[in-house]
Amino acid sequence: MATNKIPMRMCIACKENKPKRELIRIVRLDDRFELDFTGKLNGRGAYICNNADCVEAMCKHKLLSKSFKMNVPMAEYDYLRGKFLENREN
Ligand SMILES: [Zn+2]
Numbered sequence: 001m002a003t004n005k006i007p008m009r010m011c012i013a014c015k016e017n018k019p020k021r022e023l024i025r026i027v028r029l030d031d032r033f034e035l036d037f038t039g040k041l042n043g044r045g046a047y048i049c050n051n052a053d054c055v056e057a058m059c060k061h062k063l064l065s066k067s068f069k070m071n072v073p074m075a076e077y078d079y080l081r082g083k084f085l086e087n088r089e090n
Helices: 052-060 063-068 074-089
Strands: 008-010 017-019 023-029 032-036 045-049
Touching: 023 063, 032 074, 045 052, 045 063, 052 063, 052 074
Parallel strands: none
Antiparallel strands: 008 017, 023 032, 023 045
């Protein structure tokens, strides 16, 4: 039996390695960012835990700047946090 390797990714906030499916992908689309809940968006991505602590830490420490090697405006963090909270409530 071949073992199915679970793809692991590292959260940009807590740096823990977790199965990709348990993380939310953040994708850069040209000049903006989006949370990719479906895993279907193309683009450069970063991963973050599906929990508020990591999302807050990302916003507080502007962690996307490192991942994407660019200055990400605070408005993008606010947008992503909003999207995250919106998704949680559903
Ligand atoms: Zn995390």
